[in-house]
Amino acid sequence: MxxxxxxxxxxxxxxxxxxxxxxxxxxxxxxxxxxxxxxxxxxxxxxxxxxxxxxxxxxxxxxxxxxxxxxxxxxxxxxxxxxxxxxxxxxxxxxxxxxxxxxxxxxxxxxxxxxxxxxxxxxxxxxxxxxxxRKGDPAVGGSTRQPLMTAYRQQALGCASALAAGPLKVRDVRAQVPEAGKILLSNVYGWFERLDRGVYGLSAAGQEALQRWRQPVD
Known part of the structure; x- marks a missing residue:
């Protein structure tokens, strides 16, 4: 390969x-x-x-x-x-x-x-x-037919990790991921749930993502 x-x-x-x-x-x-x-x-x-x-x-x-x-x-x-x-x-x-x-x-x-x-x-x-x-070097060059660990995915996983213990306000997630506001709002991967104004939780898809991408994101 x-x-x-x-x-x-x-x-x-x-x-x-x-x-x-x-x-x-x-x-x-x-x-x-x-x-x-x-x-x-x-x-x-x-x-x-x-x-x-x-x-x-x-x-x-x-x-x-x-x-x-x-x-x-x-x-x-x-x-x-x-x-x-x-x-x-x-x-x-x-x-x-x-x-x-x-x-x-x-x-x-x-x-x-x-x-x-x-x-x-x-x-x-x-x-x-x-x-x-991009933090570290998480993707092997020459890889095909699989999702890549991009900088955006790393930050989204950082948000998911912060929410793993329970819902948080955006400002609390932002303490770990500076761009958390944009990532939670856009919810590109469907990993997050808006529970209240400025409060987000982790969806079932987000929990699955944390299990799938078990690797350091910082």
Whole structure:
């Protein structure tokens, strides 16, 4: 699975000085440097190098300073990573290639040396904001077909956790989750019940959510 590539590539980017998180804004891996403004690095994962992987990387070019693609290298040496045309295409597009071995070693096949154009500043800002607001790294890059632990879901779970012992006023929940007012009012997931003006309780769906997402949210 593509998720098997996540930790090796995450470690590679962390050694390069980036704070790395998975599944941010539709990207498999997003890394931010400590610079001001941060350097944004995006990496897309696939089990094999193919055209779809390059197309994904091209799409990410509008939000990143560096774009990488990573895939498992062929044990028989017959993968796309050995195709000079594929490597040359990545060079021309400014896309870096990372090869991951069966034992988790990450090697640079093509360096991401050409600055990628920033053509969508709003999308870039949303990506950075989600990365910075998300606590920890709760989503494994390359995950598909399952709900992701976004920053918003983390805060909603924080509200649910605060209400687990019984109904509370919004201001009391806000002491733990600063954006509790908006989250309780919008009730996107149906986890909360408005019992009185400014007073909320936990719904059955909210109780189920706390059981399902049994992981730290802070």
């Amino acid at each position: 593509e998720t098997s590539l996540y930790l090796p590539v995450k470690g590679f980017l962390e050694q390069a000085g980036y704070t790395v998180k998975g599944e941010v804004g539709g990207c498999d891996i997003v890394g931010l440097s400590e610079d001001d403004p941060p350097v944004v690095v995006v990496c897309e994962l696939k089990l094999k190098f193919n055209l779809e992987l390059i197309l994904q990387a091209v799409d990410r070019a509008s939000v990143a300073d560096e774009v990488w693609i990573a895939a498992r290298v062929s044990a028989k040496g017959k993968g796309r990573e050995t195709d000079k045309r594929y490597r040359d295409l990545c060079r021309r597009l400014g896309i870096g290639m990372l090869g991951v071995t069966d034992i988790g070693e990450v090697n640079v096949i093509v360096g991401s040396v050409t600055p990628m154009p920033r053509t969508n500043p709003k999308r870039r800002s949303r990506l950075m904001r989600e990365h910075q607001r």
